[in-house]
Amino acid sequence: MALLDIRNLRVDLPVETGTLHAVRGIDLSVERGEMLCIVGESGCGKSMTSLAIMGLLPRRAQVRADSLTFDGIDLTAISERRRSDLRGARMAMMFQEPMTALNPAWTLGNQLIEALRRHRRVSKRQARERAVELLERVGITAAAERLSQYPHQLSGGLRQRVMIAMALMCGPDLIVADEPTTALDVTIQAQILRLIRELQQEMGTAVIFITHDLGVVARIADRVAVMYAGEVVESAPVEALYARPGHPYTRGLLECIPAPGRTAPGSRLQAIDGVVPSLVGELEGCAFRNRCPRAEPCCAQTPPFASLEAAHRARCHFAATVATVATDSREALCS
């Protein structure tokens, strides 16, 4: 059984003009020890999905799902108290903004230690040892001295390393990482990605990695879910997604990325024309059809989530045809 199983998850937010359907019925599953990347542009519902999994959505958000099951526990049925017992202990989260995600008024040690002591009966000393051990593991030097420092005394990269250590304090089964490298310099970004991948493989933790960057996905994912306008439009093992993308949106995203050897010097960068449709009110048919180069009249009908091969599905009437054109984007992106 999958560690996390999501069926028909919907997240609605009341807005002035009606109801914003931020997540419109998505299915996801994450196996133990797997790295699932959710990729999509701003506003596609990827962050809302991650917050819904953690139970951290703002109170005004309405969450519904046919199934939202974590290791056999029905998350929709348990109390907030039971939910908070899971958070930090069995499912942890890393956030995008390392500059603001740590409390400026408390030392790093205090914030690391409380993450463990909330869930485990350990002495302060033991919790401290665990914090030092994890800080060292995430590559922070002079870890013991760092415990008495405050967040503002650290660089962004170091803070993100602290956030990683904090998420690992209780040895969770699942980590939800919401764009943890987006706010960092490119060089630091690469280090942090490598670290997350290493730790994930070493500890056998499942990771849901949220990003808008297909270059990042190519390097770390086992499996990928591409989101567009609140839906998963394509889901595939990483090799298949880059080799034979089955949705025109995925293909468009891949073509937007300049790659050495593929993009001629001085040529214009590709872009997907048009804008994402409004998510306020109901959407009929394929949400991408107003921007899609191969849209046909039949796209006004909601397309099926077509199976292309084992574990590779795309929500497009023409998925089979789209997927026949092979690309070499993964090799290009990883080089």
Added chain:
Amino acid sequence: MGRFIFRRTLVALGVALTVSIISFLLLHLSGDLATAIAGPDATAAEIARIRVQFGLDQPMIVQFYHWFTDVLQLDFGQSYYYQSSVLSLIADRLALLVAVIGQAMPSFWFGLALIILFAVQLQWLPAAGHEGWQSFILPAIALGYYATPAMMRLTRAGMLEVLESDYIRTARAKGLRTPTVIFKHALRNAIIPVVALAAVELGFMLGGSVVIESVFSLQGLGQLAWDSISRNDFPVVQAVVLIIALFYIALTLLSDILNAMLDPRLRVG
């Protein structure tokens, strides 16, 4: 932290010195003191005698030096009016001031309303004077009444803002219980402007206490200052001004230090 407190204290001492110079100068620049003390009917000989008696014939810098070195030894001189030491006059009233200052804000109207309701109508508490702790209840409420809402609003606004911040979400993501999130992670950050406001409010209460003391007929420090001004009793006025200013400085210093303890980012020289 120790270094921060040391540097802040140095600054506070500098301000205190400046204030003492100003409080000295203010009075000496407001006219010829000897003439004022001697009164309208005094002869030139009498004025000259007073001038010598009070050392007013000496250069300003010498007068300041004498006054300041005396002040450092807590000797504020003699009251011209009471003919007793200023120190003992103030000491008597300082305790009263501290009692009243617990809460303060200038509203003689609110004070009168309290007297009418609780002293005249209900007869629960004394209307005036100071006989026992019951006498301080109404003045303290009258003083505190206006300071409280501003602090409440500031706390509320601060909490609303802080509760939206990323680190609160981080705290919740760790599974921390709501009271821990609110009191440990949110309140500590939200309370910082409130501490600064509290210091300012307490300072205002020093001024406000003059009104409240007169409403409740308390022989307090504010009343003493007021009476001494109208009697040209300069050593008393001078000492009261200095002491109130020192209270201000101490409150500001205290709020700086408290805030630096709350927020490590404020610990800069």
